[in-house]
Amino acid sequence: MITIDTISKKYGKAEVLNVEKIDIPTGQSFGLVGNNGAGKTTLFNILLDLIRPTTGKISNHNIVVNESEEWKNFTGSFIDESFLITYLTPEEYFDFIGDLRGMNKADVAKFLSKFDEFFNGEIVGKKKYLRDLSKGNQKKAGIVAALMGNPQVVILDEPFANLDPTTQIRLKKIIKELTENREITVLVSSHDLTHVTEVCERIVVLDKGAVVKDIETSEATLKELESYFAL
Numbered sequence: 001m002i003t004i005d006t007i008s009k010k011y012g013k014a015e016v017l018n019v020e021k022i023d024i025p026t027g028q029s030f031g032l033v034g035n036n037g038a039g040k041t042t043l044f045n046i047l048l049d050l051i052r053p054t055t056g057k058i059s060n061h062n063i064v065v066n067e068s069e070e071w072k073n074f075t076g077s078f079i080d081e082s083f084l085i086t087y088l089t090p091e092e093y094f095d096f097i098g099d100l101r102g103m104n105k106a107d108v109a110k111f112l113s114k115f116d117e118f119f120n121g122e123i124v125g126k127k128k129y130l131r132d133l134s135k136g137n138q139k140k141a142g143i144v145a146a147l148m149g150n151p152q153v154v155i156l157d158e159p160f161a162n163l164d165p166t167t168q169i170r171l172k173k174i175i176k177e178l179t180e181n182r183e184i185t186v187l188v189s190s191h192d193l194t195h196v197t198e199v200c201e202r203i204v205v206l207d208k209g210a211v212v213k214d215i216e217t218s219e220a221t222l223k224e225l226e227s228y229f230a231l
């Protein structure tokens, strides 16, 4: 369970986030949508203790994220390319993250083999540094690294952005497989309403930092969101 409790974030006088309460049960696939600047990345950054909230606290499996690092052992995330070590090749990076996650090189190789289709021959074995990969291919590497070591919580900020259509479809499959046994909690933000409604059982809409909708996904959700954002 992830508990977001009276979280707010101010920069100077500008309040960019103000969320009263969101409980995300273990195993839920949770989608966060909202226009540019709505506060999605800010919320994920607070959840990952990358920025401190002005008020409130977030707990991840009963661990207050800015009081202990324990949650890092079971949480995988990819927010942006700053998560990559760009002077490494993808193979070196995966070995490094794998090592942090208690995986040896053979474990890492076995794990990566499941992503051959997702990588589409563009990530491993190319003798390129991460910094020389395209934006989309960097994202693929970051997403896969976030899944290493069987995380119980996975947080992905705009994972579909910059990916080609084939890879977006493959990523949806990966996310659905992750969540099908309802043990892994997956949080995804997206501007793509079709993808997010397809992979998430719950959608929260942020507007100017506040929750304006909290929807259990149904067949009507995509239309509801489209009409909301069309206004």
Ligand SMILES: Nc1ncnc2c1ncn2[C@@H]1O[C@H](COP(=O)(O)OP(=O)(O)OP(=O)(O)O)[C@@H](O)[C@H]1O
Binding pocket: 011, 016, 034, 035, 036, 037, 038, 039, 040, 041, 042, 043
């Ligand atoms: N370091 C900062 N200083 C001042 N304002 C900031 C800072 N970081 C973020 N903001 C502001 O906080 C607000 C929320 O930004 P955030 O990146 O969380 O939005 P978002 O919903 O992820 O947007 P997008 O869809 O464009 O990625 C924006 O108005 C942004 O300008």
